Amino acid sequence: MRCAEVTVTAALVALIVGIGAGLALGWVVAGSAVAAAVVGAAASLWFARNRYKSWAYLERDEDLIVERGVMIRRMSVVPYGRMQFVDVTAGPVDRVFRLATVRLHTAAAASDARIPGLERAEAARLRDRLAALGEAKAAGL
Amino acid sequence: MIPGSDQPAGAGPGHAANPGSAAGVTPVGTGRDQPVSPGPDHSEGWRRLHPLSPLVRSGRGVLAVLAVAGLSTSGALGQASGQRWYEVAVPVVAAGAAVVNWLVTRWKIDGATLRIETGLLRRDSRQLPLARIQAVDLVRPFLARMLGLAELKVRLAGAPEGDGRLAYLTEPAAVTLRARLLAAHYGLDPATPEPTEQIMVTVPAGRLIGSVLLLTVGLAAVAVPAGVLLVAYSPAGLFAAAAPLLWWVLISGSLLWQRVSSQYGFTVAASPDGVRIRRGLLGTVAETIPVARVQAVRMIEPVLWRPLRWRRLEVDVAGSEGHDHPEGGASVRKALLAVGPQDEARLLLRLALGDAAPTLTKPPRRAWWKAALSYHYLAAGHDDSVAVTVTGRIRRVTMWVPLAKTQSVRLVQGPWQRKLRLATVHLDAAGKHAHAEFAQRSYSEARPLVDELAALSRSARRRAGLLAVPQQVHQAAGEGQAATAVSPVNAAQSEA
Numbered sequence: 001m002r003c004a005e006v007t008v009t010a011a012l013v014a015l016i017v018g019i020g021a022g023l024a025l026g027w028v029v030a031g032s033a034v035a036a037a038v039v040g041a042a043a044s045l046w047f048a049r050n051r052y053k054s055w056a057y058l059e060r061d062e063d064l065i066v067e068r069g070v071m072i073r074r075m076s077v078v079p080y081g082r083m084q085f086v087d088v089t090a091g092p093v094d095r096v097f098r099l100a101t102v103r104l105h106t107a108a109a110a111s112d113a114r115i116p117g118l119e120r121a122e123a124a125r126l127r128d129r130l131a132a133l134g135e136a137k138a139a140g141l
Numbered sequence: 142m143i144p145g146s147d148q149p150a151g152a153g154p155g156h157a158a159n160p161g162s163a164a165g166v167t168p169v170g171t172g173r174d175q176p177v178s179p180g181p182d183h184s185e186g187w188r189r190l191h192p193l194s195p196l197v198r199s200g201r202g203v204l205a206v207l208a209v210a211g212l213s214t215s216g217a218l219g220q221a222s223g224q225r226w227y228e229v230a231v232p233v234v235a236a237g238a239a240v241v242n243w244l245v246t247r248w249k250i251d252g253a254t255l256r257i258e259t260g261l262l263r264r265d266s267r268q269l270p271l272a273r274i275q276a277v278d279l280v281r282p283f284l285a286r287m288l289g290l291a292e293l294k295v296r297l298a299g300a301p302e303g304d305g306r307l308a309y310l311t312e313p314a315a316v317t318l319r320a321r322l323l324a325a326h327y328g329l330d331p332a333t334p335e336p337t338e339q340i341m342v343t344v345p346a347g348r349l350i351g352s353v354l355l356l357t358v359g360l361a362a363v364a365v366p367a368g369v370l371l372v373a374y375s376p377a378g379l380f381a382a383a384a385p386l387l388w389w390v391l392i393s394g395s396l397l398w399q400r401v402s403s404q405y406g407f408t409v410a411a412s413p414d415g416v417r418i419r420r421g422l423l424g425t426v427a428e429t430i431p432v433a434r435v436q437a438v439r440m441i442e443p444v445l446w447r448p449l450r451w452r453r454l455e456v457d458v459a460g461s462e463g464h465d466h467p468e469g470g471a472s473v474r475k476a477l478l479a480v481g482p483q484d485e486a487r488l489l490l491r492l493a494l495g496d497a498a499p500t501l502t503k504p505p506r507r508a509w510w511k512a513a514l515s516y517h518y519l520a521a522g523h524d525d526s527v528a529v530t531v532t533g534r535i536r537r538v539t540m541w542v543p544l545a546k547t548q549s550v551r552l553v554q555g556p557w558q559r560k561l562r563l564a565t566v567h568l569d570a571a572g573k574h575a576h577a578e579f580a581q582r583s584y585s586e587a588r589p590l591v592d593e594l595a596a597l598s599r600s601a602r603r604r605a606g607l608l609a610v611p612q613q614v615h616q617a618a619g620e621g622q623a624a625t626a627v628s629p630v631n632a633a634q635s636e637a
Contacts, residue, residue: 062599073559075552077595081602082548107298107459107571111549139602140273 015041057115062137064104064130066113078113081137082106086130088123102126186249187258194309195239197285203232248307253325255295257307269305271325273297275434276415276458276473279315279427286424291315295322296473298459298571323414323429338412341492342478342485346405352451352480353400357393359445364389404479411492416456418475428475433605434458435493436546437575438477440486440539452486454478456493457575473572494541499524501531507561508581521579525597528568530577542570542577545605547598552591554584566590 021033050070058065063079087103094100100123104113118126246259255269278294285291291312295305310318320335368386405422415431437457446452454477478489499522509516514534521530523544531539547568554564564587566579579590 063595071556073552073554075591077550077591079547079549079595079599079602106548106569108548108569108576109573110567110576111551111569113549139606 052117055116059126059129064113066115076111076113078104078106078111079137079139080130080133081139082111083130083134083138086127086134088127090120099123102130104130186251187247188249189247190243190307191290191309191311191314192243193288193290195236195243197282197288197290197309198242199232199236199239200284201282203236206232206235250321250325250331255305255322257305267304269295269297271322272328274322274326274431275460276428276430276475277319277322278429279319280424281312281421281426282424285309293318293322296458296460319429323431326431327414336413338410338417340408340410341488342407342409342481344404344407344479344481346401348451348481349404349407349479350401351449352446353397355445355449356443357397360389360393404476407476407479409478409489409492416477416492418477420476420479430456430458430475432493435543436570436572437543437577438490438493438541440490440541442537442539444535446480450482451480452478452483453480454486454489457570457572459571474574490541494527494543497524497527499527499529501529504563504581505583508563511557511561511563512581515580519580521577521582523594523597526601528577528579528594530568530579532578532580540577542568542575544568544594544598544601546570547594547602550591550594550598552587558584564588566594568594 015034015037017033017037019030019034021029023030047070051068054068054070054073056067062081063077065075065077067073067075084105084107087105088100089103090100094117098120099117100120101114101116102118102123103115106113115126241261242259245261246257248255248257250256251268253271255271256266257269258264258266274295275298276296278296280292280294281290282292285308289312290309292306292308293310293315295307297305307315307318309315316335320333321331323335324333325331364386402422403426404420406420406425408419410417410419415429415434418426418428418430420426435456436459439455439457440452441455442452455474456477458473458475460473477493478486501520501522503520504516508519512519515532518531518533518537521528523529526544528542528544529539531537548571549569551567551569552564553567558564558581562584563581564584565581566587568577568579570576579587582590
């Protein structure tokens with residue numbers, strides 16, 4: 001979801017750059033630049049679609065599972081009891097599309113459970129649920 | 142007053158950099174409305190640090206600055222006289238700041254919390270819940286040791302190192318305070334005397350020096366032939382080779398000195414309140430780690446030590462080194478055995494982890510195609526209380542993570558691994574690098590392993606929680622991270 005939007009904006013930027021370059025350097029260059037931008041955008045769109053499709057999360061009774069990655073598949077299982085805090089962030093592009101990223105932090109730096117591109121309401125629901133569960137099941141270090 | 146005005150920046154190294162950080166859960170309102178003067182000991186129980194502590198704290202810096210000032214004004218550079226006055230002012234200001242810092246710092250034990258207040262303009266009041274102590278260190282730098290002083294460092298998870306620091310107390314006072322803190326940690330009467338300890342392992346100086354020498358000799362075995370070759374090919378290259386060689390000698394010499402002086406007289410003792418480690422030649426360090434706080438243990442066998450079958454043990458304890466990191470707490474790594482043979486290592490492992498000895502299995506033969514250089518070491522195994530993994534290419538690293546301490550379980554599968562139907566399962570403990578790696582397991586084994594480890598960690602955690610309760614009968618705040626209703630948002634700040 002989010003990635004697709006990001007690449008659309010990336011394509012727009014590429015187009016503008018291409019046209020700008022073309023105006024400065026002549027029409028042949030401009031044509032190839034635009035073509036390159038279009039191809040690049042298509043490729044990154046394809047990558048982004050795959051990436052988007054690979055994200056998945058599952059709320060179980062005791063832990064949260066997050067899966068991601070196309071080339072390198074990663075799966076994290078984070079018990080609610082180990083959660084230190086929950087982050088909800090929304091960058092400028094996210095905000096345009098009313099999206100947010102929920103991120104779970106544990107005391108281990110490596111356990112990275114991040115769920116990007118959530119609808120804002122869903123992000124808030126997930127955050128509250130995680131916070132409540134974390135409180136109920138909290139375990140000391 | 143100039144020293145006073147730059148005090149918060151100059152003399153509060155621990156707290157000035159991280160406002161409102163970990164330990165200061167609720168900055169108690171001693172702050173703004175109190176008069177700027179420290180208000181010495183008007184309320185009961187507040188204690189000061191030792192009067193000589195500003196001298197020791199700023200001692201080294203002042204000496205260094207004085208030395209530099211002395212050098213530069215000794216005429217070698219022919220400086221103007223105005224410069225000289227300026228340079229003397231720096232140590233004076235620093236010393237003044239240290240004195241002010243001493244004046245405004247006070248501490249007391251308040252039931253189950255240690256409270257430290259400091260700061261002149263910006264009062265900083267820290268409350269360290271003793272039930273959450275991860276480790277207590279008694280540090281004696283050389284200068285402090287000469288004066289019979291010691292610094293007490295209380296480590297809490299997520300709290301920057303400077304937060305639980307009492308520098309300096311007299312040695313006996315520091316020792317009794319440590320006993321009180323640990324007694325309170327276990328929910329005992331604070332007046333309980335320090336329990337007797339049983340010395341488990343001492344590292345002889347000869348072995349320590351030998352081990353460090355072996356490591357540098359290994360480097361020399363590479364560096365010297367390279368240098369000789371270079372000189373043989375071009376005699377003019379002698380000069381080119383001499384400078385790096387000199388550097389190398391200097392660096393390895395200082396490394397050697399550092400290793401030997403910091404680990405000299407390495408002694409590990411077991412006592413009911415935890416594992417005690419003492420080490421140091423000029424400045425000494427005495428660390429106490431409650432056994433239940435061990436996050437992970439790692440055994441390293443460098444290739445050059447192999448003929449002597451020596452190994453090194455390290456433990457990871459939650460707590461953060463330096464900056465307060467948003468990515469969860471970093472861990473503090475402590476040497477559990479500087480260097481020692483197998484039976485000593487086994488003894489200490491049993492001390493830190495109990496009797497668990499899971500059987501190790503090797504990854505499938507096809508993993509060789511993915512990890513040709515490390516395949517010969519790769520192995521992993523777990524039982525219901527601890528996971529053990531072996532990794533490493535040239536030096537073997539064995540990692541133990543108690544399942545009760547697991548933070549998360551991860552499965553990672555790269556493209557090559559997918560081709561070979563392999564996957565790596567990581568078991569993360571608190572900290573940055575404390576994780577056990579079930580490397581290159583067959584995918585059909587790894588996928589169920591993730592769920593199994595998650596389930597086992599859950600039950601191990603529950604068992605540990607049950608164990609912790611009777612230990613702390615009278616303590617409401619107990620090991621009660623398990624029970625306290627702190628919302629995770631605060632939890633990040635307070636208990637990590």
